[in-house]
Amino acid sequence: MEDPNRDSQGVPEAIEKLDIQKPRDALPPTPPETDDGASNSSADAQVDIPLPPPSTTPEKVLDVDLKTPDAHIPRDPRLIRLTGVHPFNVEAPLTDLFNEGFLTSPELFYVRNHGAVPEVTDAEIPNWEFTVEGMVDNPLTISLRQLMSEYEQITCPITLVCAGNRRKEQNVVRKTKGFSWGAAGVSTALWTGVALSEVIRRAEPKRKAKYVCMEGADKLPNGYYGTSVKLNWVLDPNRGVMLAYNMNGETLTPDHGKPLRVVIPGQIGGRSVKWLRKLILTEDPSDNWYHIYDNRVLPTMVSPEQSANDPKWWTDERYAIYDLNPNSAICFPVHEEQVSISQGPETYRARGYAYSGGGRRITRVEITLDKGKSWQLANVEYPEDRYREFERDLYGGRMDMSWRESCFCWCFWWIDLNKEDLKNAKDIFVRSMDESMNVQPRDMYWSVLGMMNNPWFRVTIDIQGDTMRFEHPTQPALMPGGWMERVKKAGGNLANGFWGERLEGEGQEAAKVDEQKEICMIKEGLKVPITIDELRKHDTAEEPWFVLNGEVYDGTKFLEEHPGGAQSIVSAAGVDATEEFMAIHSETAKTMMTNYHIGSLDDAARTTLAAGETEAGAASETREHFLQPKVWTKAILHGKKIVSWDTRIFTFKLDHAEQKLGLPVGQHLMVRLHDPATREAIIRSYTPISEINDLGYMDMLVKVYFATNGSKGGKMSMAMDSLPIGHFIEMKGPIGKFEYKGEGLCLIGGKERRIKSFVMICGGSGITPIYQVFRAVMRDREDRTKCTILDGNRLFEDILVKEELEALSEGNDAKCKILHTLTRAPGHWTGLRGRITGKLVEEHCVRDQETLVLICGPETMEKAMHVALKEQGWQDDQLMFF
Numbered sequence: 019m020e021d022p023n024r025d026s027q028g029v030p031e032a033i034e035k036l037d038i039q040k041p042r043d044a045l046p047p048t049p050p051e052t053d054d055g056a057s058n059s060s061a062d063a064q065v066d067i068p069l070p071p072p073s074t075t076p077e078k079v080l081d082v083d084l085k086t087p088d089a090h091i092p093r094d095p096r097l098i099r100l101t102g103v104h105p106f107n108v109e110a111p112l113t114d115l116f117n118e119g120f121l122t123s124p125e126l127f128y129v130r131n132h133g134a135v136p137e138v139t140d141a142e143i144p145n146w147e148f149t150v151e152g153m154v155d156n157p158l159t160i161s162l163r164q165l166m167s168e169y170e171q172i173t174c175p176i177t178l179v180c181a182g183n184r185r186k187e188q189n190v191v192r193k194t195k196g197f198s199w200g201a202a203g204v205s206t207a208l209w210t211g212v213a214l215s216e217v218i219r220r221a222e223p224k225r226k227a228k229y230v231c232m233e234g235a236d237k238l239p240n241g242y243y244g245t246s247v248k249l250n251w252v253l254d255p256n257r258g259v260m261l262a263y264n265m266n267g268e269t270l271t272p273d274h275g276k277p278l279r280v281v282i283p284g285q286i287g288g289r290s291v292k293w294l295r296k297l298i299l300t301e302d303p304s305d306n307w308y309h310i311y312d313n314r315v316l317p318t319m320v321s322p323e324q325s326a327n328d329p330k331w332w333t334d335e336r337y338a339i340y341d342l343n344p345n346s347a348i349c350f351p352v353h354e355e356q357v358s359i360s361q362g363p364e365t366y367r368a369r370g371y372a373y374s375g376g377g378r379r380i381t382r383v384e385i386t387l388d389k390g391k392s393w394q395l396a397n398v399e400y401p402e403d404r405y406r407e408f409e410r411d412l413y414g415g416r417m418d419m420s421w422r423e424s425c426f427c428w429c430f431w432w433i434d435l436n437k438e439d440l441k442n443a444k445d446i447f448v449r450s451m452d453e454s455m456n457v458q459p460r461d462m463y464w465s466v467l468g469m470m471n472n473p474w475f476r477v478t479i480d481i482q483g484d485t486m487r488f489e490h491p492t493q494p495a496l497m498p499g500g501w502m503e504r505v506k507k508a509g510g511n512l513a514n515g516f517w518g519e520r521l522e523g524e525g526q527e528a529a530k531v532d533e534q535k536e537i538c539m540i541k542e543g544l545k546v547p548i549t550i551d552e553l554r555k556h557d558t559a560e561e562p563w564f565v566l567n568g569e570v571y572d573g574t575k576f577l578e579e580h581p582g583g584a585q586s587i588v589s590a591a592g593v594d595a596t597e598e599f600m601a602i603h604s605e606t607a608k609t610m611m612t613n614y615h616i617g618s619l620d621d622a623a624r625t626t627l628a629a630g631e632t633e634a635g636a637a638s639e640t641r642e643h644f645l646q647p648k649v650w651t652k653a654i655l656h657g658k659k660i661v662s663w664d665t666r667i668f669t670f671k672l673d674h675a676e677q678k679l680g681l682p683v684g685q686h687l688m689v690r691l692h693d694p695a696t697r698e699a700i701i702r703s704y705t706p707i708s709e710i711n712d713l714g715y716m717d718m719l720v721k722v723y724f725a726t727n728g729s730k731g732g733k734m735s736m737a738m739d740s741l742p743i744g745h746f747i748e749m750k751g752p753i754g755k756f757e758y759k760g761e762g763l764c765l766i767g768g769k770e771r772r773i774k775s776f777v778m779i780c781g782g783s784g785i786t787p788i789y790q791v792f793r794a795v796m797r798d799r800e801d802r803t804k805c806t807i808l809d810g811n812r813l814f815e816d817i818l819v820k821e822e823l824e825a826l827s828e829g830n831d832a833k834c835k836i837l838h839t840l841t842r843a844p845g846h847w848t849g850l851r852g853r854i855t856g857k858l859v860e861e862h863c864v865r866d867q868e869t870l871v872l873i874c875g876p877e878t879m880e881k882a883m884h885v886a887l888k889e890q891g892w893q894d895d896q897l898m899f900f
């Protein structure tokens with residue numbers, strides 16, 4: 019094997035020889051590499067270490083970010099957005115990342131943000147404070163000014179890797195709970211700061227302290243982001259854990275933790291807390307929500323449902339990820355690269371990266387062209403080793419890696435492959451091994467969160483005449499492409515142990531990973547490509563087209579019948595509605611979608627939607643109404659009133675003091691939160707109890723369905739109940755088929771209808787939409803509509819808004835009747851007993867053409883009432899189910 023230090027051809031322009039004494043702008047042109055690549059360090063100022071690639075700090079805030087809480091951050095448009103516009107989770111195109119070389123410019127460095135980025139101005143940096151507390155004898159509050167002046171400053175190259183790197187491959191096999199990283203969730207920088215051990219030692223840990231918990235300043239739905247690592251790792255110099263305020267010699271960018279973050283080499287990026295505010299020494303691992311429900315590899319047989327139903331999977335510390343596993347990827351050939359077989363050199367140089375965890379060196383990288391029957395050794399270059407010779411200050415920190423043997427950075431491999439061999443091969447695989455002989459596995463280890471995916475990386479070869487065309491496994495986010503998607507679409511079973519290929523003379527192997535039961539929502543054989551312009555043309559109320567999983571549906575014919583009202587279809591027009599649709603629709607509804615399927619987005623359209631170029635909504639500070647039909651808007655939880663052991667009134671703050679919610683009487687809004695266990699979106703509809711014209715705030719009455727031995731509890735209500743004050747939920751609307759305009763005028767599916775009386779049947783928290791309508795009728799003296807409320811509950815304490823209903827009915831006896839019935843009534847109860855039945859309706863209400871029945875309650879109650887009322891002769895158009 020050639021000496022890696024004598025040939026840098028495999029490394030993409032990684033090694034620069036620069037005069038680091040001078041500011042970057044004044045750098046002389048990079049001297050050419052000497053022929054043999056040998057060091058050219060005769061002059062003291064000239065050093066032969068990898069230095070950052072030319073970097074252009076973005077100055078403009080991108081349009082897509084303007085309407086988000088991150089509107090203060092200029093970003094590089096090349097980054098691929100993996101979770102829509104916000105929060106910002108991105109990776110660079112793999113080739114761009116690789117071409118950066120050993121160090122990545124901050125603007126192309128991958129970003130993983132769970133929420134909005136805290137805004138910190140340059141002037142505030144020196145006064146930024148963090149605490150060291152918990153099991154310490156000398157608790158500390160340290161400002162960044164002190165950190166920079168009272169501690170030894172160090173600089174060190176460290177690679178960060180997101181535990182989700184390469185997750186898209188898992189998602190193609192079976193959808194995990196995580197979003198789709200390609201193979202560029204990895205980046206390297208020179209970090210300047212202070213060894214964390216020094217800070218912790220000054221705080222004097224108590225004898226039983228075993229963990230260092232860390233907390234950031236980013237407020238998230240489930241508390242501040244936080245996690246922990248072992249104290250003995252932090253104190254071990256070989257582990258190199260540090261606090262960093264500079265990256266590649268410049269102040270951290272907001273996305274990477276400005277002004278201060280933790281950097282933990284060799285471990286998954288999730289442990290390197292950004293915007294650091296607290297270090298807490300404890301006896302046990304962190305109980306932070308993000309420590310428990312994130313960054314774990316659960317056993318492969320645990321399904322998403324099982325993990326959501328049983329918290330024990332999440333609290334088992336054995337499944338928490340710390341050290342990275344060995345991993346590698348092929349960067350050249352790039353995806354879709356075409357190479358002539360007969361033209362040019364006889365060999366093709368394949369190149370890529372590899373890394374491992376815990377400071378372990380990658381000790382070999384191997385390539386196979388025959389699916390693992392035989393392997394060739396690739397050349398490996400370790401640019402990190404060049405710093406080991408170097409002992410001096412760099413970017414204001416002492417760099418001294420000579421004594422330490424751990425490897426904290428990625429390395430690069432390359433190999434010259436004979437084109438004739440490639441022509442006869444179907445694919446190229448790479449696998450790496452580290453110094454503990456941990457080797458990348460052949461088969462994928464699928465798990466619920468899809469983390470640490472590291473099977474052999476495979477690029478397929480397709481020969482077309484004289485051309486070889488290469489294909490990577492996947493493309494990031496929703497971007498189409500890659501052999502995995504292709505094989506899956508063609509019916510191949512990706513989990514058959516042979517990359518979904520059918521072996522000659524054999525049928526498909528039994529799946530090792532259960533394929534999720536997927537409901538077919540498309541018309542078999544329909545192949546109509548639809549462009550983004552065509553989709554956007556149908557962003558109309560008359561002909562609403564919308565997108566589910568990349569497929570296009572025309573909702574026009576369903577506008578009238580849609581049980582959720584036309585508005586929710588119109589709201590989805592022109593956008594990707596997958597998340598909401600999947601969250602709130604039954605299997606039956608999903609099956610019906612084939613009727614409305616009209617084609618598939620073309621590749622460019624998918625990429626555009628994936629990049630999040632959707633409508634961002636009008637500026638919140640000027641909007642009269644808070645709710646927007648197509649865009650989720652964040653409302654901050656302002657207060658929580660405990661009404662009873664299981665009932666709360668949540669007060670949410672709107673965008674500005676003069677803003678109205680914008681919800682017509684009788685309509686609902688959608689609320690979105692993320693499931694604490696699985697991070698799946700939970701979407702439910704609610705009706706607030708505050709007045710529709712209230713300014714600046716809105717109140718929502720919510721009954722919390724707690725988990726009991728017999729039931730899982732209500733996902734949404736429990737998640738909302740655990741929301742800390744100051745955190746947000748997202749809302750969108752209005753939706754609903756029904757609207758009350760006053761004085762007996764209703765709008766049902768957009769059509770006007772005059773009525774003289776309402777029968778209002780409700781159970782539990784189903785009272786909330788009823789209450790809105792009832793209030794509107796009672797408050798308006800001119801409104802002579804009669805209302806009969808039949809409200810069913812279990813216990814007396816379960817009756818919601820009882821006093822409010824009574825106050826509204828006072829003096830309105832001629833107009834209304836309120837009947838509560840209880841299934842477990844106390845002895846002194848003088849009201850009705852038992853469930854709401856058809857008989858009750860018959861006894862207390864008159865059936866005529868000018869009466870409308872509004873029904874809202876548990877599904878079983880709604881179904882039973884439907885049957886009972888139909889038996890009495892009520893027609894469907896007299897019944898309005900919320």
Ligand code: MTE
Nearest residue numbers: 128129130132234243274287288290291292
């Ligand atoms: N720290 C805070 N405070 N908030 C976060 O969302 N994300 C973590 C970690 N630290 C996160 C955080 C995750 S999952 C990763 S992979 C790394 O930050 C990513 O660091 P980067 O965005 O600088 O690449």
